[in-house]
Amino acid sequence: MIKKFLKLFSNNVFLFTVISIFLGLFIGAIILLAAGFNPLQAYGVMLQGIFGKPKYLSYVIIRSTPLILTGLSIAFAFRTGLFNIGAEGQYIIGSTVAVVVGYFIHLPAILHIPLVIICALIASGFWGGITGFFKARFGVNEVISTIMLNWVALYLQNFLIYTPGFQKPGGEVSYAIQPTASITFLDKWKRSEEGIAWLLDHPFWRDLFKTPINWGFLIAIAVAVLVWFILKHTTLGYRLRAVGFNLYAAEYGGINVKKNMVISMTIAGALSGLAGALQVMGVSHQISLLAAMEGYGFDGIAVSLIGNSTPIGCVFSGLLFGGLKYGGPKMQPAMGAPSEIINIVIGIIVFFIAIPQVIRLILEFGKRKKAEKV
Template structure:
C-alpha cells in the first residue's frame, strides 16, 4: 500500500477507534449510545442554524490548526498558538473600537493588525530558537500565560475604564454578515470562513509551490544538511514561526471581529489554540487535512451541546472521544503497522 493511502487511512481509523472506545465508555456508564449519537448529529447538522454554528466554530479551528501544522512541517512545535491568538484578538478589537473608518479600510486594517500581533508574538520564540537555541516549546508555553495577563490588562486599562470587557467593535470592522446569518436562520456564521479557506490555500502554496517553502521544509528535516547546502537556517526558523503566528493571530481576529465583536477579561485560556494541535495532528499537518479535521472538531463541539438536552448524556463525553482520537492519532505507528500487516496478507 502506498504511503499516501496510509496517510489518508490513519486518521480515519483513529477517528473510528476513538468513537468505538467512546461508545464502550458510554455504554459502561449506563447511557444509550445510539440516542447520544443521534442527539450529537441533530445538534450539529439537524438544522440550518446548527450547520451555521458548526461552520462558525470551524473557522478559528482551521486557522489554529494551520498555525500548528505550518510549524510542524518546518520542524517546530508551536505550542504557543493560544497566546498568539489572544494577542491577535486584542489587536483586532483595539483597531475595531478605536477608529471610525470606511469598512473597506477598517475591516482589512483590523484583520491585518491581528496577523501582525500574532506574528510579533511568535517572533520571540523564533528568534530565541534561532539565535540562542532555546527550545520553542518552553518559550511558547510561558508566552501563553504572558499573553493572557497582558491582554487582560489591556482590556481593563486601555480598551475600557476598568471594566471586564471592551465595547462592541464598530460595524465597519465586523465580519458579521446579514446575508450569512439570514440563510442560516440567524446563526453567528460570518465571512471569516473565506479568510480561513484562503489561508489554507496560502499554506499549501507556500510549502508545496515555492522555493521558500522548500527551504522551510528542508530546515525542518535536517538543519545541518540545509546549512551545508547554503540555506539560512536561522532566518528560516524565524520565518516559520512568524508565518505560524500570523495564522494564529488571524484565528483571534475571527473570534473578535466575527463571533463575539468584543473581548472580555479571561480567567483562563480559550482552548482554541490547544485544540489546534489536535486538529493539525488529525489533519496530518496538511492544508486540506486541517480543514476537514477542523470541520469534524467543530461538529463535535457544537453537537455536544445538544446531548444533555436530547439524550441526557453529559457533553464531556465528547471531550473524551476527542481525547481518544488524539491518542490514536499520536500512536499512529501502531495503526500503520496494522495496515501493513493487512495489506501484506491481502497480497498473499
C-alpha cells in the same frame, strides 16, 4: 477522478486517520455504554445537533473557523520542525489588537476591515517571531518560550480590559468594535426592518442568519490554500520544509536555518493571530477578562495532528472538531450523557494517530485472516 480518489484512499496516512477517527468514536461508544447510556442514541443526538438545521451547520462552521487557522499555524511550524504551543497566546494577541483597532479607529468598512486584519497579523506575527528569534539567536527552546508568552499575552489582555476608555462600564469586557470592522454577513441589514421582513418569508435564510455567520470561514479556506501553495510551490516553502526535514542537511545545502526559523514562527504567529482577529470581527465583537486559557491554541494542536499537518487536512479536521465541539454538548440536555465524552473521543483519535503501528498490526491481522480463508 475515481482513480485519484482511490489513490488518496490507498494513501496510508489518510487511511490511518480515518481508522483512528472510527476507533475514537467506537471506543467512545463503549465508554458511553459502560456508563449506562445508549451510544447510538447519543451519537444520533450529536449528528442531529450538527446537521439537523441550517442554523446548526452554521454554528459548526463558525466554531471551526478559528480551529482551522490555529491548526494551520501549528502545522506550519511543525513543517519547519518547530513545536508551536504558543498558538494560544498568538490568538489572544490577534484578538486583542483587532478589538483595539476595531474600536478606536473610525474608517469606512472597505478600509477598516483590512486595517484591522493587517494590524492583527503584524502584532501576532511579531509575537510568534519573538519565539523564532529567541530560538535562533539564543537557543531558547521554543516550547518554554511559547508557554511563557501565552501567559504574558493572557495577562496583557486582562490588563488592557481594565484600561479606562476601553473597558465597557459595568462589565469585565471591552467595548465592541465599530460596525465598520465587523465581517458578520449582512450584520446591519438583518436587523433592519426590511431585512426582518424579508427573512420572515424565507425560513431557511432566517434560520441561517440567526447565527453570526461571517466571512471568517471563507477567509480561513483561502488562507489554507495559500499556506498549501507557499509550502508546496515556493522557494520559501521548500526552504522551510528542508529545515524541518533535516536541519543539518539544510544548513549544508546553504539554507539560512536561523532566518527560516524566525520566518516560520512569524507566519505561524500571524495565522493564529488571524484566528483571533476573525473571531472578534465575526463573532464576539469584543474581548473579555480571561480567567484561564480558552483553548483555541491547544485544540489547534489536535486539529493539526488529525490533519496530518497538511493545510487541506487542517480544514477537514477543523470541521470535524467544530462539529464534535458543537454537536457533542447536546447529548447532555437530551439524555444526560456527559458531553465530555467528546474530549475523550478526541483524545483517543489523537492517541491512535500517535501509534500508527497498532493500526498497521490490526490491518495486517485482517489481511492474514482473509488469506487463511482463501
